[in-house]
Each structure stands twice: as structure tokens, then as C-alpha cells.
Amino acid sequence: MADLWRRSWCLATGLIVPALAMGSPRWLQLDAVAPAWSVLWLLPWALVDGPISGALVGAGLGLLLDGLHPGPVSQLPALALLGWWWGRLGRRDVVLERSASLALLSLTGCLVLGGSLLLQMLVAGTWPASAFQTLWAQTLITALLAPPVCSLWLLLWRQQLPGVR
Amino acid sequence: MQAGRGARFPSLRLLLTGWPWLVLALLLVAIRLSKGAGFSDLYALVTRPFWPGSAQSEWLRSAQRLDQQTRLGQLEADNQRLRRLLALQQQPGAARSAPVIARPAQGWWQQLMLGQGAWQGLQVGDAVVAPGGLVGRIAATTPTTATAQLLTDPGSRVGVWVARTGEHGLLVGLGTPRPVLRFLDRDARVRPGDLVTTSPASTLLPPNLTVGVIQHLDASVIPAPEAVVQLSAPLAAIDWVQVLPIQGRSDG
Numbered sequence: 001m002a003d004l005w006r007r008s009w010c011l012a013t014g015l016i017v018p019a020l021a022m023g024s025p026r027w028l029q030l031d032a033v034a035p036a037w038s039v040l041w042l043l044p045w046a047l048v049d050g051p052i053s054g055a056l057v058g059a060g061l062g063l064l065l066d067g068l069h070p071g072p073v074s075q076l077p078a079l080a081l082l083g084w085w086w087g088r089l090g091r092r093d094v095v096l097e098r099s100a101s102l103a104l105l106s107l108t109g110c111l112v113l114g115g116s117l118l119l120q121m122l123v124a125g126t127w128p129a130s131a132f133q134t135l136w137a138q139t140l141i142t143a144l145l146a147p148p149v150c151s152l153w154l155l156l157w158r159q160q161l162p163g164v165r
Numbered sequence: 166m167q168a169g170r171g172a173r174f175p176s177l178r179l180l181l182t183g184w185p186w187l188v189l190a191l192l193l194v195a196i197r198l199s200k201g202a203g204f205s206d207l208y209a210l211v212t213r214p215f216w217p218g219s220a221q222s223e224w225l226r227s228a229q230r231l232d233q234q235t236r237l238g239q240l241e242a243d244n245q246r247l248r249r250l251l252a253l254q255q256q257p258g259a260a261r262s263a264p265v266i267a268r269p270a271q272g273w274w275q276q277l278m279l280g281q282g283a284w285q286g287l288q289v290g291d292a293v294v295a296p297g298g299l300v301g302r303i304a305a306t307t308p309t310t311a312t313a314q315l316l317t318d319p320g321s322r323v324g325v326w327v328a329r330t331g332e333h334g335l336l337v338g339l340g341t342p343r344p345v346l347r348f349l350d351r352d353a354r355v356r357p358g359d360l361v362t363t364s365p366a367s368t369l370l371p372p373n374l375t376v377g378v379i380q381h382l383d384a385s386v387i388p389a390p391e392a393v394v395q396l397s398a399p400l401a402a403i404d405w406v407q408v409l410p411i412q413g414r415s416d417g
Contacts, residue, residue, distance in 0.1 A: 022267035070304030128340025130321035
């Protein structure tokens with residue numbers, strides 16, 4: 001685990017996620033569906049700070065976001081899992097800064113997040129009629145935004161931790 | 166000779182001096198024969214600035230509104246009295262206006278965040294009404310904010326009825342702009358265009374709130390028909406809502 005989580009202002013940037021989730025700009029929506037801002041913030045964090053920090057921060061982010069929505073459906077398990085997985089990928093000797101890599105990772109993460117929500121909705125008996133439209137729209141817009149957004153976050157985090165690759 | 170000459174000159178002089186009168190006479194005759202053509206048109210042209218304009222029509226509309234408001238007030242008073250006699254739920258207490266401070270994009274949840282919360286008296290279950298009718302219910306509150314679950318949310322279930330036929334049903338959100346009305350009766354006699362409201366005997370929601378209009382009926386669904394409902398309130402354009410307290414709590 002790197003030291004990113006020790007810097008409180010770095011953690012505080014996570015508050016951008018619920019703010020954007022509640023007031024996502026219309027020009028950043030696809031078919032009236034906003035991107036998964038949690039994925040766009042968590043991916044670079046976990047890549048830099050490792051699996052444990054990724055999982056814990058993902059869980060914290062999930063708790064925060066679950067508090068904003070009614071109903072029993074939770075984003076926590078998927079975000080914690082994604083944080084752990086991306087943290088492990090960041091520890092390997094694979095270059096993940098390329099735009100295509102970031103887009104593919106965020107695409108997969110968005111599918112996992114949306115899939116976990118749909119699974120819970122299926123169990124709860126509240127399967128939405130627009131399930132696949134929402135899933136695909138959110139996945140596509142998240143993957144499109146991932147290269148610029150995640151690159152900027154990665155740059156910022158690596159400037160804070162010069163020793164980290 | 167002189168007398169004859171004198172008799173000719175005055176008639177010519179009369180003609181030369183009196184020609185305007187002759188023209189006027191001819192004009193009057195023309196007006197008479199044409200039933201006022203020209204004259205009426207000229208009158209209309211001259212008096213056009215003084216015609217009854219928007220001010221008069223606005224006065225009439227204002228008077229009409231006042232008349233309708235008075236009649237509505239009387240009908241509501243009558244309604245309250247009759248509901249009291251029948252021991253049905255009373256109309257809700259004072260409504261609280263609340264601004265919409267966040268409108269998350271259409272996605273997994275369909276909700277509004279309101280700028281009033283528990284400190285202002287809002288509670289879970291309160292009805293949220295916008296211009297046009299019911300839009301949802303309060304699903305969660307914080308001290309200064311509240312989250313309203315819209316009728317279009319996949320988890321929304323609200324009991325409604327069709328006033329024309331008196332049939333009850335469950336309005337179920339699907340995550341799309343139009344919720345579905347699942348009827349309890351197998352032989353629903355509703356048709357597109359029927360008005361959907363909250364039930365007059367409802368205990369969870371204020372009675373007789375407009376919800377929407379039936380747009381399409383699918384009678385082939387088993388075990389009971391389903392209808393697609395177009396909500397009457399424009400969800401995308403709501404900036405302020407009114408929150409009506411639930412039954413037994415009118416602390417306004």
C-alpha cells in the first residue's frame with residue numbers, strides 16, 4: 001500500500017464523486033445516463049495505492065453513495081471488489097497508463113458495477129425495464145471519459161508519490 | 166332679356182358655390198345605398214386603437230379565475246365535510262414547498278433531492294406533488310434535505326385508481342418515463358385517456374391527487390391487464406415541489 005490514503009486532502013477528493021453523481025452535467029450524459037463517476041475516481045486511486053487501499057476506499061465510497069439513493073440496492077460490494085482488483089493490477093509490471101487500457105478497465109468496472117446492481121434488483125424484484133439501456137449507456141460514456149479523466153488523476157497521484165511507478 | 170339673363174347666372178353661381186354640398190349629398194346617398202360600406206370601414210379604422218384589447222380579455226380571464234377559485238374552494242369545503250361524515254381520510258395539512266436541489270441523471274435510480282428535511286417537518290412517506298400532480302414520495306430524510314423517490318423509479322409501488330370506472334391498481338415504476346398500472350381486476354374496463362388519481366379512500370397518500378392519464382392498455386397480460394400511464398407532472402422541468410404530510414400528521 002502506498003501512502004496516498006494517508007493524505008487527507010487526497011481522500012477528500014473522493015467527495016467529488018457523490019457531488020457529480022447528484023449533479024452530473026447534462027453534456028456529459030449519454031442518452032440521459034450519467035457516467036459512473038465512482039469508477040472514474042477509484043480506478044486511478046487503486047492503480048496507484050494498491051489493493052488494500054483500493055478495497056477500503058472503494059467500500060467507503062460505496063457507503064457514501066448508498067446513502068444518497070433510496071432502496072436496498074448497494075454499490076459497496078462491487079466498488080470494494082473493483083478497488084482490490086485494480087490495486088492488484090497496479091502492482092504488476094504491466095503498463096496501464098495507455099488510453100485503451102484505462103478505457104477497457106473502466107468499461108469492465110462499469111459492467112461489473114452495473115451487473116451487481118442489476119443482480120440485486122433482480123433478487124429484490126425491482127428489475128427496471130430500461131436495465132440494459134442504462135447499463136450500456138453508462139458503460140460507454142464511462143469508457144469514453146476514462147482516458148482523459150483517469151490520466152489526469154494518475155498524473156496527480158504520481159506527483160504526490162514520486163517514488164511510486 | 167335682363168330677367169332671363171339674371172335667372173341663368175344665379176343657378177350657375179349656386180352650382181359653383183354649392184358643389185361641396187352636392188358631393189356630400191351624393192356620398193350620403195352612396196352610404197345609404199351600400200348599407201354603410203366605406204363609412205363603417207372608416208369608423209373601424211379610426212377607432213381601432215380604442216377597441217377592446219388584451220386588457221379587457223385579461224380582466225375577463227381574471228374574473229373567470231376568481232370564479233373558478235371560489236367554486237373550487239366551496240367544493241373542497243363540501244368535500245371535507247362529506248369526508249368527515251364518511252370518516253374517510255381528511256385532506257392533508259399544510260403543504261410545504263421545497264426546492265429541487267439535485268436531479269440525478271436518469272439511471273439506476275429515479276429520484277429528486279429536495280432542499281428541505283426533517284428539521285422542516287418532512288417525513289418518510291410524505292407525498293411529493295408538483296404542478297400537474299403526484300410525482301413521488303419521500304424515501305429518506307436528513308436534517309436539511311430529503312430524497313424523493315419518483316413514481317418512475319423501479320422500486321416505486323403506489324396504489325391508485327381510475328376515477329371513471331372506479332377500478333384500483335398498483336402503479337409500478339419501471340425506470341422508464343412511463344410507469345405501468347397493474348390492475349387488480351381481471352376485467353378492467355379502462356381505456357386510453359382515462360384519468361388516474363390516488364384513491365379517495367387511500368390511507369397512505371392524500372386522496373384524489375392527479376397522477377396521470379392511461380396511454381395504452383395491454384389486456385393480454387396475465388393474470389390482470391396492465392396499462393402504461395403518462396404522468397401529468399413534467400418530471401424533467403420541476404424546480405419546486407410541494408410536500409404533503411401523511412395521514413394523521415398535519416403539523417403545518
